[in-house]
Amino acid sequence: MPPGPGLGLDEPEQPQSAAKPEAYQVLARKYRPQSFDALIGQDAMVRTLGNAIRTDRIAHAFLMTGVRGVGKTSTARLIAKALNCIGPDGNGGPTIDPCGVCEPCVAIAEGRHIDVVEMDAASHTGVDDMREIIEAVRYASVSARYKIYIIDEVHMLSKSAFNALLKTLEEPPPHVKFLFATTEVDKVPVTVLSRCQRFDLRRIPAELLASHFGSIAEKEGIKVEDDALAIIARAAEGSVRDGLSLLDQAIAHGGAEVSAAEVRDMLGLADRGRVRGLLDILLDGDAGKLLAALDEAHGLGVEPQALMRGLLDALHAISRRKASGQDDVMRSAEEQGAIAADAEAMGWPQLHALWQLLLKGLKDVETAPDPREAADMALLRAIHAAGQPDPGAVIDAISSGKTPPAPSPTKSDPAPAADAPAAALPETPPATRAERAPAGLPVDFQAFVDLIDDARPRLGVDLHDKVGLVSYDAPRLMLQPKALLDSNFARELADEAKKLTGAAWQIDLQDHGGAPSLAEQVVMKQQAEREDALADPMVKAVTDAFPDAQLESIKDAS
Structure with missing residues (x-):
């Protein structure tokens, strides 16, 4: 029998396993708010909750709505802590400033408190899931002051599930609180909304996000340029979670120091240079060069829809610069200079006309059998409009008796040779x-x-x-x-x-x-001739004698 363990034989010494390093925690989880003070940008909601808790006017159901990453689920967990906190000495009551050290606070923060049930409505959509909650609410909480149900993305519940929950939601036992979170509040039945105290969490302003991200970068020991923080904040579109994910990516991309140029490159904003060049060609009116640029972009795999959207974005940037006079931190210094120059040179009518042409072009590209051909035709059509003078200037010039500005020459119109004869007119009678x-x-x-x-x-x-x-x-x-x-x-x-x-x-x-149009003038002339004929004494005598007589046509006696 082969030797084996437990037979008293010496075995080779096993190497001691090294301690596993602690797994990296992404910034969005590491810096999830653990108190209402850390919840940025939602001061109105915090004030309302604080007043409700201090006056013991706590609703039995709360609904948090807002775009992704503004703190809906974090707020629900903070409310759960605020309602169940017992303080460091174990004798505290509900408070807007939970201690964070008592057993309920710690257990809720770690997601292991038995009386705080958190579920995802996307994976628990049916009436059976609601039936389990309805059965469970009849029993008192095990250790906490309140039994709390946090239902994330509540709009995903089925109609039957909502209906099953209504009665319990309207008259729950005093020891039960419901906390709902959703990004699509319009999909939540009105019957549910009317039974909840609703809080609309706002998008976080870019300036506040940039400051928040800067403090986190400082805690992480990472140097991030102010412009880089501003770009990340703008790209986050009001979402703290999205912004922290981008900051995480930027740190991985740039290392210990993160520059604005690296962030633009990471976000793909550097590709705007190609669109910028295409817009310059469009404004120059060089059709041949435009088609060559489109062919090059196609060869590199750039989708026609992406080009059209990029051109629309560039026009939008020029319009904002023209209206506000402020530069866009999302763009490089070179691009900001080009945008400022275009904003100075282009009039509002030209900007509006090009916007409409490109917007129609984008629709054509999205529906055409061949998007590439549609993009070619749409931009060639826009070239003609780009060279036209400002209609307002033309009207003003005509009104004041001055010579209106002529269309700008475009490179798509071949210039005649110096010794070429004038173009012959077509043969006409x-x-x-x-x-x-x-x-x-x-x-x-x-x-x-x-x-x-x-x-x-x-x-x-x-x-x-x-x-x-x-x-x-x-x-x-x-x-x-x-x-x-x-x-x-x-x-x-x-x-x-x-x-x-x-x-x-x-x-x-x-x-x-x-x-009047020429057609209208013909009708008016015929009507005048008819009235003149009917007024003729001889014709009038005939119509008086024969009331049913009608004038059919008028012929020239000559």
């Missing part, structure tokens, strides 16, 4: 040529409509039937829409007019000041 102005442009709006109608009947019909003339000063044309037009009407009309005349036309649409 001799009578039409005779009516042309010396500059080779239609002499008036009617001539312009005739020219367009010959080449593009659909545009000609829109010009004749759906717009009223505000002013005609070729190659500038201001119109008032009288009916619904295609969103690309002005651009298509300008392109067609340029093709036919060789001149760069500026087509502006405004919501007032237009004459």
